Amino acid sequence: MKAEIIAVGTELLLGQILNTNAQYLAQACADLGVGVYYQTVVGDNTERLTNALQTAKSRADLIICTGGLGPTQDDLTKDALAASLGRQIVMHQPSMDKIEEMFRTRGVHMVESNRRQALMLENSDPLANDNGLAVGVALTQDGTSYILLPGPPKEMKPMFERYAAAWISSKMNQAQPLFSRMLKFAGIGESSLEHELLDLIERQSDPTIAPYAKEGEVAIRLTTRAATQAEADLKLDPVEREIRGRLGQHIYAAEDVTLEQEIVRILSGRKLLLAAAESCTGGLFSDMITSVPGSSAVYRGGIVCYTNELKHKLLGVPMDVLEGPDAPGAVSSETARQLAEQMREQAGSDYAVSITGVAGPDSSEGKPVGLVYVGVARKQGDTVVERLQLSGNRASIKWRAAKSALYQLWKLLRTE
Structure with missing residues (x-):
């Protein structure tokens, strides 16, 4: 089955929001065994939307539209598809009852335009909206299947997962899983x-x-x-x-998890504790770790020691290491080593990661942009320091440095 995704909304064309729906749907279709051959973005314009539907029909077996199912006059997706297929628009009474009940419960007057969200094409299958008001639509005509989904991701994703995916699978019953x-x-x-x-x-x-x-x-x-x-x-x-x-x-x-999720899993399984001392990444490593549910069981905490003063005051890195004509400097293997070791001691952790480097846009201490040192101190074993020369802009270097620190930690964990 060949599919095309049509994302509807002038705000997408203007760059006001990202088209995350297409990314999600492409991945979800791949999981179902549906190949997405084309993705189209079209504004809130009936003629252009109708042309996009006709073009998609000429090259796809399944057309999935997102957006344009709301209550306003620029929500045109159902109207455009109905006109394209020569079908009538009818009321889906269960959806209308839900809309009326919601306004009644809230004690708010319902304007007439909200009825549009309960409309659907005649002789089509409704897709329930458990997180909103606009009913979805699924139908097949002349060998082409169509699915209309709401634009808000919090409505679109559950509708696809709970209802649309099964509907698509029912059309593919001859194909092997x-x-x-x-x-x-x-x-x-x-x-x-x-x-x-x-x-x-x-x-x-x-x-x-x-x-x-x-x-x-x-x-x-x-x-x-x-x-x-x-x-x-x-x-x-x-x-x-x-x-x-x-x-x-x-x-x-061997599953779709992030590196930080895998590290938290390993640490938790072995009942090990982790801490971090960050300079150029500004807490990004800590944010990655603490974004994982359950990380509180393994992560003791971190220090963002951005200045030499705080590297010295909070973690005891000697000033003659940090500054002076013959000093290794803040961006050095010596500093990375001491940051990691002092952080591990202070946190009482089994491991501590340190990151110090030059994120840019300018060089520092006469050292090039992208030079980063990552240290990993261990309760059992020697401290390991890795020198990296990363490329990219400031944000990319910070991100890659944090990811590299995760990798260095994972390498040690998998061998111990």
Whole structure:
């Protein structure tokens, strides 16, 4: 099944909001075994929306629209599709009853335009909106299936997951289920990973091998169709073994989790404690760790010692290490080592991470932008310091430094 996603809304074209709906739907369709071949963004204009629907019909079996189901005059998606297919617009009474009950409960007068949210195309399937008022629509005509979803992600995602996904699957009952595995990598860039796996990627057929990249980490999705999980495993296992044989030192998970989630899981399972001393990252490492539910059981806390004064005052780094003509400086392996060791001592933790460097935009201490030192002090074992030369702007360097610190910590955890 080939799909096209049409995101409706002039605010998308103006760049006022990000089109996160298309990203979500593309991933969700891939999980269902539906290939998204095109993505379109169109403004709140009936003629242009109708043209977009006609174009999509010429090249897709499934068209998913998001947005334009609200109560105002510029919410045109249902009207445009009805006109395109020659269908009438009718009232979905259960949705209308819900809207009226909501206004009655709140003691607020309902303006007539709110009735538009309960309208749908005749002879179509309603998709319940458990988090809003606009009913969704699903229908098939002349071999093409259409799904209309609301624009707000808090409404769109639950509607898709609870109702639309099952409706799509019912249209694909002749196809075998799709089975996938996600291998997550750290400490290696997308181009290097592709280079190591290029021969596998070039000759892929079944299973397919799809690389994905985000800032600081990359992933490989292995996908196949099979009648059963056991049959899928017979296809996926050899490919995963081959990849692990080449790049196993960089694989931190065989599921779609972040590196910080995996680190918290390891620390929690071993009942170990962590702390951090950050300079150039300004608390970003700590934020990544504490964004993980359950991190309070393993994370003692951190210090953002941005200035030399605080590096000395709070963590006891000698001033003759930080400053002076012959001093290593704040951006040095010596400082990273002392920050990590002093932080571990003060926190009473099993591990402490330190990050010090030059995030830019200008050099510091005569050292180039992107030079970063990451230290990891251990209760059992020597302190490890890694020198990095990162590229990018200030925000990218900070992000990559924090991700690199996570990777250095994970490397030690997996070998101990």
